[in-house]
Amino acid sequence: MSEASARHKPNDRPALLDTELDHLPPELRWREWMGRVEAVIFAANEPVPREVLARVVSKSCNLDLVIDDIRAELAGRPYELVSVAGGWQHRTKKAFGDIIHAAFGTAGQGTKELSQSEALVLMCIAYFQPITRGELSSFFGKEVSRDLIGVLRAQELIASGPRSPQPGAPYTYVTTKTFLTQFGLDTLRQLPDFEALEDAGLLSKEKLLAGGIPGDLASGKDEDDVVENQVP
Template sequence: MSEASSRHKPNDQPALLDTELDHLPLELRWREWMGRVEAVIFAANEPVTRSVLARVVGRNCNLELIIDDIRAELTGRPYELVAVAGGWQHRTKNAFGDVIHAAFGQQGGQGEKELSQSEALVLMCIAYFQPITRGELSSFFGKEVSRDLIGVLRG
C-alpha cells in the first residue's frame, strides 16, 4: 500500500487531523470543535450522522453539547440546526418561507405556481420514496437537488 493511500482510507479521518487538540486551552478546543462540526454539517448535502461528526472531534467531546451550543449561537439567524433522518442539517427557518418564495419569483397572493417538469419529478420521488434525503434524491437524479428547490417544494 502506498504512503498516500495508507493515510487516506475511505471513511477514515486523515492521519494529519488532530482531533484531540490537547495543545489548546479547553475553551479554544471547544470553539474549534464547534467550528468543525458546523462546517461539516454546512458542507454536507444530506443529514450528517454522529459517527461522521465524531471523526473531526476528540474522544471526550460531547457532540450533543456541541450541537446545543451551535443552536444557541444561531438564535436570531434565518437558519437553524435541526435533527433529521438520524443526523443534523442546516435548514432555513419557516418564518422566512415568504422571503424565499419572493426571491425565486413566486408572487404571493396570486394563486399557486405551476410546477416545472423537474420540480414535479422531484416531488413525486419524495412522495414515493419517503423518507428520503436530499443526497439520496441527488444520487437518484444524477445531479444535485438544491436546498432551494426543496424549499420551493415545501412552500
C-alpha cells in the same frame, strides 16, 4: 513509501487530524470542535449523522452539547440547525419561506408540490406502512393509480418495502429518509398521533372511507399492475 501508497481514499479519515487538541485551553478547544462540526454540517448536501461528526472531535466530546451551543449562536440568524432523518442539517427558518419564494420563485428543479390526493396517499403510507397499493385502494374506496405511486417514488418520498404475505406477494410501500428530511422529522415517531388528529377533528378515517377525497386517484391499469402481484 511511494506517493501512490501514501494517498488516502476519498472517504478515509485524515491520519494527521488532531481531534483531542490537548495543546489548546478548554474554551478554545470547545470552540474549535464547534467550528468543525458546523463546517461539516454546512458542507453536506444531506443530514449528517452522529458517526460522521464524531470523526472530527475528541471521543470525550459531547456532541449534543456542541450542537446545543451552535444552535444558541444561530438563534438570531435566518437559518438554524435541525435534527432530521437521523442527523443534523442547516435549514432556513420557516418565517423566511415567503421571502425565499419571492426571491427565487417556484421550488427548485426536482421538487414538486404534492396534490391533495398525493398528499393523502403519502400520509396513509406514513401511518400504516408497510402497506400495499391494494390496501390503499381499499382504504380510500377507489383505486390508487400506479401513476400516483410513481409521483411519490419519483420524488423519493416512498420506496418498495417487503413483499406482503397476501396471495401473489404484492409489493408494500414505505416512506424514506427523504420523506423525513422533507417534512423535518428525525424519526417516524415524531408523526402526530393518528388518534389525536381524529380527536382534534383534523383527520377523519370515516370521512376518507366515505369518499371524502378527490377523484383523481385512479387511472387505467398497465402492465406494471400484473408485475406487481407476481410471486418472485
